[in-house]
Amino acid sequence: MQGKEIKGLLKSLTREASLIEPSLAKRLEEIDRWIKNLKPGSLTAKKFVMLFLKQMLNDSKIFFAIQSLSSPEERELYYQQMKPTERYWFWDLFPKWLRENDPKFYIWRQKLMSGEFSQDDKELLEQIVHNINLSKGTVVQRYVADLSMATDLIVSGSLERSLCIQLTSVSDKLSQEKSNNWEDTIRIWRIDRGLFLSYNPGKADFVEEVAEIVLEHSNNLNAGSYKKLSL
Amino acid sequence: MVYNKVSSSQEKLEDFIQLLESSRQLQQDILTRGLDAAYLYVDDVDGDWLENWDEEEGDLETEANGNLAGEKFEKATFVFLNSDDPVAVKVRKRLKEKSLVEIAAELEKCLMLPEENDRRLFAVKELLVGSASLGSKTRGNNDENDDEIEMLELAEDLLEKLVEFLEKSSDRYE
Numbered sequence: 001m002q003g004k005e006i007k008g009l010l011k012s013l014t015r016e017a018s019l020i021e022p023s024l025a026k027r028l029e030e031i032d033r034w035i036k037n038l039k040p041g042s043l044t045a046k047k048f049v050m051l052f053l054k055q056m057l058n059d060s061k062i063f064f065a066i067q068s069l070s071s072p073e074e075r076e077l078y079y080q081q082m083k084p085t086e087r088y089w090f091w092d093l094f095p096k097w098l099r100e101n102d103p104k105f106y107i108w109r110q111k112l113m114s115g116e117f118s119q120d121d122k123e124l125l126e127q128i129v130h131n132i133n134l135s136k137g138t139v140v141q142r143y144v145a146d147l148s149m150a151t152d153l154i155v156s157g158s159l160e161r162s163l164c165i166q167l168t169s170v171s172d173k174l175s176q177e178k179s180n181n182w183e184d185t186i187r188i189w190r191i192d193r194g195l196f197l198s199y200n201p202g203k204a205d206f207v208e209e210v211a212e213i214v215l216e217h218s219n220n221l222n223a224g225s226y227k228k229l230s231l
Numbered sequence: 232m233v234y235n236k237v238s239s240s241q242e243k244l245e246d247f248i249q250l251l252e253s254s255r256q257l258q259q260d261i262l263t264r265g266l267d268a269a270y271l272y273v274d275d276v277d278g279d280w281l282e283n284w285d286e287e288e289g290d291l292e293t294e295a296n297g298n299l300a301g302e303k304f305e306k307a308t309f310v311f312l313n314s315d316d317p318v319a320v321k322v323r324k325r326l327k328e329k330s331l332v333e334i335a336a337e338l339e340k341c342l343m344l345p346e347e348n349d350r351r352l353f354a355v356k357e358l359l360v361g362s363a364s365l366g367s368k369t370r371g372n373n374d375e376n377d378d379e380i381e382m383l384e385l386a387e388d389l390l391e392k393l394v395e396f397l398e399k400s401s402d403r404y405e
Contacts, residue, residue, distance in 0.1 A: 003273050003280030016331060019309055036285045046281050047266035050273050055261075058254040065247050068313065074240075081248055122265040129262055141258055 003046075006053050007032075013060055021067050023099040024060055030105070031056060038109060045112050052143050059142070063090055063098070083138040085154045088162035089145075093154075096189055097144055103188070104148045111147070121167070124207070125152065128167070131211035137218070150178075150185035151194075155218045163218035164194045167210070169201055170230065183226045192223050198230040206231065239320045304342075304397065308335035311396045318388045325359050325385070334358075338393065355386040 010032060018025035035049060069075050079087050129139045137157045145151040151164040166182050168175045179196055186194045195217045199210050209231055221227060260268040269276045312319050312331045326334050341354040359382040 001273055003275050003278050004283065006273075006280070007284060012333060016309075035281070038281070038284075043277050044266060046276055047269040049281060050269040050276060051257075051261060051266065054257055054272055055254070058250065058257060062247070062250050062254060065243075065250065077244070078247055081244075081251060086251070086254075122262075126262045139258075141262065 003050065006050065006057075009057055010053060013057060013064070017060065017064055021064055021098075023095075024064060024067075027098045028056070028060065034105070034109065038112075048112060048143075055143060059090070059094055063094060066090065083140075084156040084160035085138045085140040085162050088154060088156070089140045089142065093145065093149065093189065093191070094142075097148065100189075102148050104185075108147050121152075121169075124201075125167075127207045128210050128214070129153065131208055132215060135211065135215055137211075137215050148185075149189050149191065150182045151191075153214075155214050157215040157218045159219040161218055163214070163221060164191050165214055166194070166196045168196070168198050170198050171201065179228060182228075186226065193221050193225045194227070195221065196226075196228040198228075200231055203231070239315045239317075242320075242324075304335075304339050307397050308338055308393065311393065316392060318385070318392045321385055322359070322389055325382075338389075342393070352383070352386055352390060355390055356383050359385055359389075 010028060014025050014028040014032070017028060031053075035053075038045065038049065066075055066078050069078065079091065082090065125141070129141070132139050132155055135157070137155055140154040140162075141152070142154075145154065145164070149164070150166050152167045153165045154162050155165055156162045164186060166178065168178050172178070175198060179198075182196045183194070195214065197210065197213065199206050203209070213229065213231065217227065257268075257272075260271055264271070309331050312322060312334055322334070323331075329337075337358055338355065341351055341358060344351045344354050346352075356379070360379060
């Protein structure tokens, strides 16, 4: 695909959505305006925008497909095709993001321009997700969740209860600030439980430990709990 | 009709599952490659597509200023095209590269043409045939004439159904 084609896809989906799901159409239009005002120069910005749009278009089509169904039985059948964390994303968090004001949306641009959008923890996240998958857990990762909902990963384990997770290294200078903002942010989105986990990358097998702790808490953390833990 | 309804529902479900698979693949690509995953999806990531983002704004604003009757027609046509009616199913399959909103907009233009000399009919047929090259992989063994005849018949059915549906819908959209 050529880069210029994605705008057409965005516009097309916006028009379809405007007939059936106005909140989706409005959010897509907002994204269009945000991109128009981005005035980027960097390759990082282009990569991010492209991936963000791909993710947004995919998720919007999935959401739109479900909303277009007329019967609850059909919707239930469609939700059954999803993993538990996908159900949580498409049933709860993604519709909330579409329908409600996101106070952080316009801060993304600042982060993008200032280079705060880094990929330092990319390999680590991949390893953690790999370990979670090996233990038969499921994971959803989204830019919207990361940038607006203080959530690096949404994880579920054997009991299929989805949990929003924020990860930080103990050596991260911004760790304390992240910790302070984390609970406020997830409460804004009425996320009913969350885990803020500081890991020590100097410890042996810390990746396996992180995966284990995350899965255990996804099963057992009580509703209404916002737990901070340091390994 | 029941068979068509079942197969249409099954098709939609299969399309949905495909969407889910695409989103899972995208997630995995981003996890594995980070922002470089963009190179998997776009040929010219570092091209000027972002700088030229609002190039076509003028055309889109003109579209948005369409008349109220046009909007109602498009809405009604969209609802028909999205239904399980066998003709709608065939049209969706034929024009699968286009969004339903695009198809509705193009059909609206066709319906503005006069009926004499079958101008309207042939315009709808051309809309359907226009996707023939995209669908040619699955129709490689039929010659062009068979395809034209089939599309002419589908165009007739589509026009008939649209008129019926629009007449029924006209009160709802007033």
